[in-house]
Amino acid sequence: MTFEEVLVQKTAVRVQSTGKALEEVLISAKNNKCLTIGVHESAKVMNVDPDSVSFCVLATDEEYECDIALQIHFTLIQAFCFDNDISIVRVNDMQRLVDLLGDKAGDVEDAHCVLITNPAEGSWEDPALEKLHLFCEESRSLNDWVPEITLPER
Numbered sequence: 054m055t056f057e058e059v060l061v062q063k064t065a066v067r068v069q070s071t072g073k074a075l076e077e078v079l080i081s082a083k084n085n086k087c088l089t090i091g092v093h094e095s096a097k098v099m100n101v102d103p104d105s106v107s108f109c110v111l112a113t114d115e116e117y118e119c120d121i122a123l124q125i126h127f128t129l130i131q132a133f134c135f136d137n138d139i140s141i142v143r144v145n146d147m148q149r150l151v152d153l154l155g156d157k158a159g160d161v162e163d164a165h166c167v168l169i170t171n172p173a174e175g176s177w178e179d180p181a182l183e184k185l186h187l188f189c190e191e192s193r194s195l196n197d198w199v200p201e202i203t204l205p206e207r
Contacts, residue, residue: 071188072203074181075142078108079153081179082169089168090154092126098168099133108169108185109134109141111199112150123165130166131199140189143201150204 082088087107089098099106111127113120134141144150151164169182192200 071185072205074184074188075110075144075202076153076204077181078169078179078185079110079150079167081181083154087170088154089170090166091163092123092130092166095130095166095168096126098170099130099137103133103137103139105170106134106137106139106168107171108182109139110144110150110167110169111141112144112147112165112167114145114147117147117165126166135198140186141199142185142189143199144204145201146204149207152207153204 079088089095095109109130111130113123113127117123131141133139147164150167154164154167188202189200192198
């Protein structure tokens with residue numbers, strides 16, 4: 054096996070395990086009432102209390118790729134996250150994300166931005182969230198500022 058093949062294989066395993074970690078974090082955050090869903094709702098939370106935001110997920114799929122307004126919102130959210138040291142990733146499967154979030158997501162259009170927030174009492178900690186923060190840090194060191202994660206299939 055060549056070096057390039059080994060590197061590709063390790064990258065695939067890393068991305069797959071990161072997708073599983075994101076799924077675990079989203080489910081745990083939902084159960085702990087630590088989610089904010091929707092571009093406008095997320096913007097409100099980030100404006101009022103940016104320190105409460107632990108992680109940001111931006112989601113789109115082929116249907117919304119050319120939505121200029123959405124892309125402008127994404128650019129502003131990304132800039133805010135960078136300025137406030139909030140880890141951020143993209144997912145490319147809106148329907149899978151909505152399925153994970155359940156009724157809380159409403160329709161697909163509400164799930165373009167999902168924030169994972171810290172509970173007021175600060176008692177919720179998740180090892181998978183730490184794994185995601187490390188993944189984002191590693192990605193930034195490779196100049197991949199908003200890495201894309203693929204959620205595992207059900």
